[in-house]
Amino acid sequence: MVKASEICRGFECRINFPDGISKVLVPERMSQSRVCRGSHGFVKKLLSKFWGLNKETWNLAMNEPKKLIHGFKVGMALSLVSLFYYMKPLYEGIGGNAMWAVLTVIVVFEYTVGATLSKCLNKAAGTFLAGVLGIGVHWIARQFGQKFEPVILQGSVCIISAAATFSRFIPSIKAQFDYGVLVFILTICFITVSGYRVENLLELALHRLSTIAIGSSICILTSMLFCPVWAGNELHNLIRNNMEKLADSLDGCIAQYFGCDINSNNTQSETSNNILLGYKCVLDSRDTEESLANFARWEPAHRGFNFGHPWKEYLKVGASLRSCAYCIKALNCTIDSGAQGPDILKNHFSKCCIKLSSNSSAVLKELVVVMDTMTKSPKIDFKVSEMCSAVQEVQNALKALSKQPIANPTIISLTEVIPLVTLSSLLIEIAGITGKIAKDVNGFANKA
Amino acid sequence: MVKASEICRGFECRINFPDGISKVLVPERMSQSRVCRGSHGFVKKLLSKFWGLNKETWNLAMNEPKKLIHGFKVGMALSLVSLFYYMKPLYEGIGGNAMWAVLTVIVVFEYTVGATLSKCLNKAAGTFLAGVLGIGVHWIARQFGQKFEPVILQGSVCIISAAATFSRFIPSIKAQFDYGVLVFILTICFITVSGYRVENLLELALHRLSTIAIGSSICILTSMLFCPVWAGNELHNLIRNNMEKLADSLDGCIAQYFGCDINSNNTQSETSNNILLGYKCVLDSRDTEESLANFARWEPAHRGFNFGHPWKEYLKVGASLRSCAYCIKALNCTIDSGAQGPDILKNHFSKCCIKLSSNSSAVLKELVVVMDTMTKSPKIDFKVSEMCSAVQEVQNALKALSKQPIANPTIISLTEVIPLVTLSSLLIEIAGITGKIAKDVNGFANKA
Numbered sequence: 001m002v003k004a005s006e007i008c009r010g011f012e013c014r015i016n017f018p019d020g021i022s023k024v025l026v027p028e029r030m031s032q033s034r035v036c037r038g039s040h041g042f043v044k045k046l047l048s049k050f051w052g053l054n055k056e057t058w059n060l061a062m063n064e065p066k067k068l069i070h071g072f073k074v075g076m077a078l079s080l081v082s083l084f085y086y087m088k089p090l091y092e093g094i095g096g097n098a099m100w101a102v103l104t105v106i107v108v109f110e111y112t113v114g115a116t117l118s119k120c121l122n123k124a125a126g127t128f129l130a131g132v133l134g135i136g137v138h139w140i141a142r143q144f145g146q147k148f149e150p151v152i153l154q155g156s157v158c159i160i161s162a163a164a165t166f167s168r169f170i171p172s173i174k175a176q177f178d179y180g181v182l183v184f185i186l187t188i189c190f191i192t193v194s195g196y197r198v199e200n201l202l203e204l205a206l207h208r209l210s211t212i213a214i215g216s217s218i219c220i221l222t223s224m225l226f227c228p229v230w231a232g233n234e235l236h237n238l239i240r241n242n243m244e245k246l247a248d249s250l251d252g253c254i255a256q257y258f259g260c261d262i263n264s265n266n267t268q269s270e271t272s273n274n275i276l277l278g279y280k281c282v283l284d285s286r287d288t289e290e291s292l293a294n295f296a297r298w299e300p301a302h303r304g305f306n307f308g309h310p311w312k313e314y315l316k317v318g319a320s321l322r323s324c325a326y327c328i329k330a331l332n333c334t335i336d337s338g339a340q341g342p343d344i345l346k347n348h349f350s351k352c353c354i355k356l357s358s359n360s361s362a363v364l365k366e367l368v369v370v371m372d373t374m375t376k377s378p379k380i381d382f383k384v385s386e387m388c389s390a391v392q393e394v395q396n397a398l399k400a401l402s403k404q405p406i407a408n409p410t411i412i413s414l415t416e417v418i419p420l421v422t423l424s425s426l427l428i429e430i431a432g433i434t435g436k437i438a439k440d441v442n443g444f445a446n447k448a
Numbered sequence: 449m450v451k452a453s454e455i456c457r458g459f460e461c462r463i464n465f466p467d468g469i470s471k472v473l474v475p476e477r478m479s480q481s482r483v484c485r486g487s488h489g490f491v492k493k494l495l496s497k498f499w500g501l502n503k504e505t506w507n508l509a510m511n512e513p514k515k516l517i518h519g520f521k522v523g524m525a526l527s528l529v530s531l532f533y534y535m536k537p538l539y540e541g542i543g544g545n546a547m548w549a550v551l552t553v554i555v556v557f558e559y560t561v562g563a564t565l566s567k568c569l570n571k572a573a574g575t576f577l578a579g580v581l582g583i584g585v586h587w588i589a590r591q592f593g594q595k596f597e598p599v600i601l602q603g604s605v606c607i608i609s610a611a612a613t614f615s616r617f618i619p620s621i622k623a624q625f626d627y628g629v630l631v632f633i634l635t636i637c638f639i640t641v642s643g644y645r646v647e648n649l650l651e652l653a654l655h656r657l658s659t660i661a662i663g664s665s666i667c668i669l670t671s672m673l674f675c676p677v678w679a680g681n682e683l684h685n686l687i688r689n690n691m692e693k694l695a696d697s698l699d700g701c702i703a704q705y706f707g708c709d710i711n712s713n714n715t716q717s718e719t720s721n722n723i724l725l726g727y728k729c730v731l732d733s734r735d736t737e738e739s740l741a742n743f744a745r746w747e748p749a750h751r752g753f754n755f756g757h758p759w760k761e762y763l764k765v766g767a768s769l770r771s772c773a774y775c776i777k778a779l780n781c782t783i784d785s786g787a788q789g790p791d792i793l794k795n796h797f798s799k800c801c802i803k804l805s806s807n808s809s810a811v812l813k814e815l816v817v818v819m820d821t822m823t824k825s826p827k828i829d830f831k832v833s834e835m836c837s838a839v840q841e842v843q844n845a846l847k848a849l850s851k852q853p854i855a856n857p858t859i860i861s862l863t864e865v866i867p868l869v870t871l872s873s874l875l876i877e878i879a880g881i882t883g884k885i886a887k888d889v890n891g892f893a894n895k896a
Contacts, residue, residue, distance in 0.1 A: 056618055067617045075610030079602045082641045086598035099642050106609075106634050150534035154527045161554075162523030169515045170504055186554050193530045194547050287735065330778060418873065421866055 067111070069227050074109050077222040081105050081215060097207045104215025109223065113302075114231030114295030116223045119179055120216040121298070126183030127212060131205045133160070134191030138201060153192050161185050175294065232296035232305050238285060239314055240371040242321050243437075245278035247364035249328050250430065252276040254357040257335050257423065258350045276332070282325040289318045304374055313444040317437055324433045331426050334419055345401075349420050352397050356390040356427050360434045363387050367441050376445050384438050391431050394424050515559070517675050522557050525670040529553050529663060545655045552663025557671065561750075562679030562743030564671045567627055568664040569746070574631030575660055579653045581608070582639030586649060601640050609633050623742065680744035680753050686733060687762055688819040690769050691885075693726030695812035697776050698878065700724040702805040705783045705871065706798045724780070730773040737766045752822060761892040765885055772881045779874050782867055793849075797868050800845050804838040804875050808882045811835050815889050822893050832886050839879050842872050 061068050084098040108123060110116045137160075141152040164185045167173050173181065191205065223229075252275045296311045363383050370377050398421065509516050532546040556571060558564045585608075589600040612633045615621050621629065639653065671677075700723045741759045749755050811831045818825050846869065 053618070053620065056620060057615070060618055061614070064617075068614055070617075071610040071612075071614030072606075074613040075606035075608075078609050078637060079606040082602055082605055082637070085641050086602060099638065102637050102641055103634065106630070106637060154530055154534060157530055158520075158523035158527040160523075161526050162519040164519075165522040166509070166516055166519030167505070169512075169518075170501070170508055172501065172504060182554070186551065189526060189530070189550050189554060190547065193533050193550055326774070326777070329774070418869055422870065422873075425866065425870075 066227070066229055070111055070229065073222055073226055074105075076226070077105050077109055077218050078102065080222070081218050084214070097211050100208060100211040101215035101218075104212050105219055108216060109219045112229050112231035112234060112292070112295055113220075113223050114292075114297070114299045116219055117298040118176075118295055120220060122177060122180030123183050123212060123216065126180040127187050127209060130184045130187035131191065131209070134188050135201060135205065137188075137192055157189060157192050160188055164188075228302070230296075230299055230302050230305075231292045232299050232309060232311065233303055235289065235292040235296055235311065235314055236305070236371065238289060238292065239317055239321070240368055242282045242285060242318070243364050243368050243371070245275075245281060246321060246324055246328065247361035247368075248275045249278040249325075250331075250357055250361045250364075253328060253331050253335065254354060254427075258346065258354060279325040279328040279332075282321055283329070286318070286322065289315060310444050310447055313440060313447075317440050320433055320437045320440065324430055324437070327426050327430045327433070331423065331430075334422050334426070337419070345417065345420050348401070349394075349397055349424060352390065352393040353424055353427055356387070356394050356431060359383070359387040359390045360427070360431045363434050363438055367438055370441055370445050374445055376442055380438060380442065384435060387431050387434065391428055394428060398424055514675070514677055518559055518677065521670055521674055522553075524674070525553050525557055525666050526550065528670070529666050532662070545659050548656060548659040549663035549666075552660050553667055556664060557667045560677050560679035560682060560740070560743055561668075561671050562740075562745070562747045564667055565746040566624075566743055568668060570625060570628030571631050571660060571664065574628040575635050575657060578632045578635035579639065579657070582636050583649060583653065585636075585640055605637060605640050608636055612636075676750070678744075678747055678750050678753075679740045680747050680757060680759060681751055683737060683740040683744055683759065683762055684753070684819065686737060686740065687765055687769070688816055690730045690733060690766070691812050691816050691819070693723075694730060694769060694772055694776065695809035695816075696723045697726040697773075698779075698805055698809045698812075701776060701779050701783065702802060702875075706794065706802060727773040727776040727780075730769055731777070733766070734770065737763060758892050758895055761888060761895075765888050768881055768885045768888065772878055772885070775874050775878045775881070779871065779878075782870050782874070785867070793865065793868050796849070797842075797845055797872060800838065800841040801872055801875055804835070804842050804879060807831070807835040807838045808875070808879050811882050811886055815886060818889055818893050824890055824893050828886060828890065832883060835879050835882065839876055842876060846872055 081098075081101050084101060104123070108116060108119045110119055137153065137156045141149045141156070144152055164181050168178055168181050187208075190208075191201065256276065293311045293315050296309070299305075299307070301307050363380070366377055366380050366383050370380060401417070401421075529546075529549050532549060552571070556564060556567045558567055585601065585604045589597045589604070592600055612629050616626055616629050635656075638656075639649065704724065741763050744757070744759045747753075747755070811828070814825055814828050814831050818828060849865070849869075
C-alpha cells in the first residue's frame with residue numbers, strides 16, 4: 001500500500017514557460033526546513049562560542065588564580081562600603097551621599113596596589129583642584145546677577161572642559177594624569193552645573209570629598225592587606241620570566257638547527273614549539289612593562305623592594321631583552337627558510353655555535369638567579385667571561401672559513417655559506433646584548 | 449676709614465681643638481643662601497618643566513588640530529546637556545537626575561565616532577542587563593523578610609561584582625565589552641545598594657535609563673555631525689601613511705649605504721634622519737591599529753567605506769608592514785655596524801641593489817595611490833613585475849659572486865662579503881613582503 005506521505009513526497013509543482021523551459025516550484029516546507037537549518041546553525045554557533053568562552057574563563061582561573069582573588073577582593077570592598085547604606089547609624093551619618101563612596105570603589109579599585117594608589121591620588125587631586133576652581137567660578141558668576149549667572153556658568157563649563165579634554169592628548173599628561181583630568185572634568189561639571197540649584201555649595205563639596213576619602217581608603221586597605229598584587233613585584237617577575245623564556249627559546253632554536261637535543265626531556269613537539277616561540281611574548285610586553293613601572297613608583301616598600309627602587313632600570317633591561325628577542329626572531333626566520341648549508345660546514349660550525357648559544361643562555365639563566373636573590377651571583381663573572389671566549393671561537397671559525405679556500409671551493413658556493421654565517425653573526429650579537437643585560441642587572445642588584 | 453661692613457666681613461669664628469686642628473664656624477647667613485640656591489634651583493626646574501609642557505601642547509595643537517576640535521566638541525556637548533539644568537521647563541521634566549546625563553556625556557564621549565558608538569552601546573547593554581538582574585535580586589531578597597533582606601542583598605552584590613570583575617580579565621571580553629562590564633557593576637550596585645532605601649525602584653531604573661539615553665544621543669549626534677573623526681578613516685590613513693614611511697625609510701637607508709642621494713632635495717641631515725627612522729613608528733602601531741579596527745566595525749557608512757567594510761584585512765596588511773619594518777630595522781643595523789664591504793664588491797652590487805630597493809619603494813608608493821583612490825591602479829601589476837625582475841637580477845649577482853673565485857680570493861675575504869650579502873638577502877625579503885602587501889591591498893580595493 002502506498003502511504004499518503006509518499007504520495008506527498010512524489011508530488012511536485014512544475015510551471016511550463018512558453019519558451020519550452022519548465023521550472024519546479026519548491027514547496028514551502030522545504031524553505032521552512034532551510035530556515036530551521038539556518039537557526040539550528042546559529043544556535044550551534046552560539047553554543048560553540050559560549051563553550052569557547054567557558055574554556056577561556058576556566059583556563060584563566062587555573063593559570064592566574066590571583067585574578068580570581070582580585071574579583072573577590074572587589075566584591076569584599078563593595079560589600080564593606082555598602083554597609084554605609086544597610087546599617088542605620090552609618091547611613092544617618094552620611095546619607096544618600098554614600099553612593100559616591102560605592103562608585104569610588106568600583107572605579108578606583110585596580111588589579112595592582114600601585115595602580116589603585118595612583119588612581120586614588122589622581123582622584124583626590126582632580127577633585128580638589130576642580131572643587132577650588134568650581135567654587136571660584138560660582139562666586140564670579142554670582143556677581144553678574146541672576147540673569148547672566150547661567151550664561152557665565154555654561155560658558156566656563158564649555159571652555160574649561162574643552163581645555164581639559166585636549167590636555168588628555170598630551171603624552172606626558174596622558175601617561176600619568178589621564179584619570180585625574182577625567183575626574184577634574186566630572187567634578188567641575190558637577191559643581192558648576194548641579195551647584196546652580198544647590199544652596200550650600202561648600203557643604204556639598206565637603207560631603208563629596210569625605211565620601212571619596214571613605215571609598216579610597218577602603219580600596220587602599222583592601223588591596224594592600226589581602227593578597228596584595230604589587231606592580232613592582234609583577235614587573236620584576238615579568239622581566240625575570242622573559243629572561244628565562246629567551247634562554248629556552250635560544251636553546252630550542254639552536255637544538256632544532258643542529259639536530260641535537262639539549263633538553264632531552266622535552267619529548268612532546270607541542271611543548272617544544274611553545275618554548276621555541278617564547279620570544280614572541282617578549283616582543284609584545286613593552287606596554288605592560290611601561291605601565292607597571294609607572295605604577296610601581298607609587299608603591300611603598302614591599303618584598304625587599306624599597307620605596308624609590310630603580311624601576312626605570314627595569315625598562316632598560318626590558319628594551320635589551322626585546323633587542324635580543326628580535327635577534328632570536330631573525331634566527332628563527334633563517335632556520336625556517338630551510339637553507340641548511342652543507343654538512344661539512346655545519347660540522348665545522350656546530351661545536352662552537354652550540355657552545356656560544358648554551359653559554360649565552362647560561363648567562364641569562366644565571367641572571368634569573370640574580371633577579372631571584374637580588375644579590376650579585378659569584379658565578380656570573382665567570383660565565384660572562386666563558387661566553388666571551390666562546391664569541392672569540394666563533395669569530396675564529398668565521399675567519400678560518402674566509403681565509404682558507406674552504407676544502408674545495410667548487411663544491412661549496414657562497415649561497416650555501418650564507419645561512420651559517422648569518423646564524424653565527426646573530427649568535428655573536430645575542431651574546432653582546434646578553435653581556436649588556438648582565439651589566440645592567442648586576443647594576444641594580446647592587447643598588448637594591 | 450674702615451667701614452663697619454668690612455669689619456664684619458673680615459670677622460670669622462674659629463674653634464681650636466686640643467689636637468691642634470682648628471675649624472671655622474660657618475655663619476648662618478651662608479646656609480641660608482644655600483637654602484635660597486636650592487629653592488631657586490627648584491623653581492628653575494619647575495619653570496623649565498612648565499615650559500616643556502607648554503611647548504608640547506603647542507606642537508600637538510599645531511600638528512593635530514583635530515584633537516583641539518575634539519576638546520571643543522566635548523565642551524559643546526556638555527553645555528548642551530547642561531541646558532537641562534539651567535532651563536526651568538527642561539529641569540522640571542527630569543529634575544536632579546539630569547546629572548546622570550552630564551556624567552554620561554563626560555564618560556562616553558570619545559575621540560572617534562566608532563569608539564563613542566561602542567561605548568554608548570556598551571553602556572546601554574550593561575545598564576539594561578544590570579537593571580533586569582538587580583530588580584530580580586531585589587524581589588528575591590524581599591521574600592526573605594526585613595531582617596534578612598540586607599544580608600541577601602550584600603551577599604549578591606559581593607558575588608555578582610566579583611564574577612563580573614573577574615570576567616574583565618578574559619581577553620575576548622576585555623577587547624570589546626570592558627566598559628560594558630564596568631557599567632554593569634556600577635548599575636547593579638546602584639540598584640541593589642541604593643535601592644534598599646528607595647520605594648519605587650522601577651521608576652528609578654527608568655529615570656536612569658532615560659537620562660543615559662539623553663546623554664548618549666547628544667554624544668552621538670555631536671560626534672557624528674561636527675567634524676566627525678571616523679575610526680575607519682583613521683585606520684585607513686594610518687596604514688596608508690605607514691606605507692609611505694616605509695618606502696621613504698627604505699630609500700633613505702639604501703641611499704646612505706651606497707652614498708647616492710635618491711632624494712636630492714633632502715639636504716638637511718635632521719630631516720633625512722627622521723625619514724630614515726620612519727620604520728620605528730610602524731613597529732609601534734599595532735595596538736592603535738587593533739583598537740581602531742575594533743571601533744570601525746560599529747561605524748555607519750562614511751567617506752566611501754560601507755558598513756561592513758573589510759577592516760580585518762587592514763590588520764593583515766598592518767602585520768605585513770611590520771614584518772617589512774623589521775627587515776628595514778635589520779638593514780639599518782647592518783649599515784650602522786660600519787661593515788662596509790670592499791669597493792669592488794659594492795660596485796658589483798650597487799646597481800642591482802639600488803634598482804631593487806627603488807622598485808620596492810615604487811610599489812609601496814603606488815599602493816599608497818591605490819589606498820587613496822580605493823580602485824586598482826593600472827600601473828601596479830607592471831611595477832610588481834618590474835620588482836620581480838629586479839629580485840632576479842640581485843639573485844643572479846649573488847650566484848655570480850658565489851660561483852666565480854671573486855677576482856682575487858686572497859684580497860676579498862668572506863667576512864668582507866657578509867654585509868653585502870646580508871643587505872641583498874634583506875632586500876629580497878622586503879620585495880617578497882611588498883608583493884604580499886600588494887596582493888592584499890588589491891584584494892580589498894576590489895572588494896570595496
